Amino acid sequence: MNKLMLMTLRDIKSNKGQYIAIIMVVVVGITMYNAISMSFHNLNSATENYYEEYRLPHLFVRLNNAPESVVGIIGRTDGVSSAQGRLVLDVPMEIPGYEGRVQARIVSVPRSNDGALNKLHLEEGRYVSGDHRDGVLVEKLFMEFHRLDIGSSIYPIINGKSVELKVSGKAISPEYIYAVPSAQDMMPDNERFTILYLEHSFVQQLTGYDGLVNEVVLQLKDEGKAKEVKKKLEDRLKHYGLISVTERKDEVSYAMMDTELNALQSMGFAYPTVFLLIGSIVIYMLLIRLVDNQRRQIGALMALGFTKGAILFHYIGYALLVGFVGSVLGSLAGVRLAGVLTRYYLTFFNIPILQVKTYADVVLLGILMSVVFCGVAGFNAAKRVLRILPAEAMRPVAPIEGKKWWGERIFPFLAGLRISWRLTFRNMWRNKKRTLFTVASIAMTVGLMISIMTMLDSMEYLFDKAFGDALSYDYKVAFTGSVHRDVVKDLGEFKEITYAEPMAEYPVRLVNGWRKENTMVTGLVQGSRVYKLFDIKGNRVEVPREGILLTEGLAESLGVKRGDKITIEALNKPGIERRIAVKGIVEQYLGGSAFMEVGALNAVLGEGSTINAALVNLRYNGEEIAGDIEGMPYVQSVKEPDDMVKQYNEYMGLIYAYIGVIVVLSCIMGFAIIYNTTTISIMERRRELASLRIMGFTNNQVAELIFNENTAVSAMGLIIGMPLGMLMAAQILKLMPEDMISLPLVIFPKTYVLAAATVAMFVILAQLANMRRISRMDLVEVMKSRE
């Protein structure tokens, strides 16, 4: 073996701990990069293939019941390659053994699955056919949640009648990768919402909509022409009771998946880059020390005739080796983690053809990135070799210039500190660059940790806010459609219900110039006792007699402020369009993002005196009567606020997994950095420390010097890292799917305390891990050697 290479390996061997620590940082970065990038690729290609193979429609036309002939009209429209009519309706449903009702969406499907749009993927069982008209396919995750099997009976309530259907198969559709009833239900709820696929003519028969359809889905010859075709259809179908024409990108499931993928993609680069950056800083510091330490050896090598290039490369070699080994290990770990993450996704998204693949290009790019990062750091550190003259190098290094630093001149108290502390600060000042780098890398690590833990804080804040002050109802009762306000009075007949107030929710589009947002407007009564709104400062706000209140996030996306006027369009009633004034900005918590007085809302949307939900309070310690309420006519579902939390937490499981991964990885990195700094400062000051030991300083007193310095540097890193974490958190929040939820940026003091405690723990651990270096220092040897 090349002798220089041999030297490298032996050097590394004798400083194992340090190199392991650095390699860990690289491993962490590359693991993360591979895991996230590959889950992205897995999911991305899986969804794309799925959409393609299972023929996800390009356009969705929604109509008030229209004659089936409309399908032909749409199919013959220029640019349309195939069209398929269907009936889609939401009904309540009962399942044996489950208390309460669930929401079932009946979607009619053609007799043959082959060649159908939104082709179903059968996990189990058989497709519906003419011969098995009572067979129903049920959405997979729902079946799994309720442990339904093929042959189980379910009881949707159609037109007020309970109909028994037998489950014939477990299916998933590309239209419901993310199975939510509407954009307002942010999280899939596998307990209370499902999709039932039934043969088309059977649905017509069941519902009494003979010869009618209420949706037409279609594929285009050229997807790029979606806008034009959409326009054409909107004109053409005016007289067919058109509700809306939506592109697939505006469909909930597609949009959610898209946001998720975008977030993954940006995370896939942002985090690993930070990790690699920190890793290269650590390598840089290590190599600087190495080169300085080995000056004489370098001089000797030069005297022996090694070229500067060869020596330079020898030192860069350390960095390249670290980069290479770290990235190879990281790739191995990353590939495995990608498998875990990707599979984890499957519990949230219905994708049948997900393949967990290893992407050679991702791996290679990771290794390349790592080697480049480390190589650049290595070169920058090793280039000082070029300045060394052999004869000079073999003489001892010029004594370090001692200086008081400006801090002592400006702040006299610093000069009055105990000597060990004075020494600490002067040392930090003397090694400005290293101090700076260490502070920076600790700050970044702390920032990383805080930024990610903030997510938890924000959610906790949101829940507290929502359930502490804002939402105090026990049940939200949703009606099957618009009902008269007086229905609320019927609820009052339950003796367990002490209070009930009407509420309405309608899907609307809010428009300000070119900016549009689809959202749900919540209609509340003035002086609501159970649904309170607050402004940004925390003062209670009432829904105005006229005009609308928007949450901060929504107002920002629309680019409006208090007093501006926006256009509101009813999404369920085409043609209704009104100008309306923004009367205030409110805080967001769970639930809606636009609010009006219920009467005003009805007036704007031409709904008369109707509502579609009610909020009720129960007698304290009262019985559970959700089931009884659900038995009422017109009642579709009864939800408790807790359900929302449950749903949230379930969805957040995905985010928690990321938070967990990132926190663990940043901890590893944080420790590696502090451990390295500790080791470097001990090695660099062996002589100094040894003379102190000889003078009679105890091991602990000597260790204290090192400890002080670490503490000071870490404290600085912490101080800078905290606001940095806040900035980073703000960036991450921007990456979050914003129509899902706009999280407020909240950091609780406990998060700072936790971050500080973690760093403190690392300082102590690094110190303990290095105590041996101090206590085992061979005093005689150290003093004899001229450094």
Next chain:
Amino acid sequence: MKKVLISTRDLSKIYHMGEVSVEALRDATLDIYEGEFVVILGPSGSGKSTLLNIIGGMDTPTHGKVFFRGQELGDLDDNGLTRYRRENISFIFQFYNLLPNLTARENVELVTDMSSEPLDVMEVLDKVGLKERADHFPSQLSGGEQQRVAVARAVAKNPEVLLCDEPTGALDNITGRVVLKVLKEINRSLGKTVLVITHNAAIAEMADRVLYLSSGRIVNIRTIENPVDPERIEW
């Protein structure tokens, strides 16, 4: 009657370097009295530093015993040895080993802060002739001055013994003489026991006693009736 301060009995030190064993010190038996100025003379590799390091509690003998005021050093654990060094011993090295980040005064304060009966820092610096340069950093001082700071630092904690390993080894004869003068003065006025290791025979003339070492053995001990003033030593 002079009191014995340090005594060694049959000290041997064998260093194992891989497969080779080197006997750095063989059967060294010796008494050093309070207030003595002893020079240990010998070529490099003769075991001078080993002897000094064992006396100073920095190294342990392979065989034999060292007593300080009757206390056997071998009975002390690491902490005991540290305390022993802190309270009784001061080292002075060829390379001054000052802390570059501390001024002369602070270097001295470093040890006075931890000793029970320290001498006054400025008085000690005055004694080594560096009162005026107390606030200079080591890099702003000449080699001789740095060594005098090292001496001041060694003395200030008020130890019983100064162990000096080639204190003038890195200095030219003029500055070297100044350092020796300071050592002698401290020996005389403060009554500190001083052991100086050197391979420079000329220096031996200022001692009360001279020990000759060769290949790890004490080959000769000479008592000097009228030690020469360091001023008059030439090398």
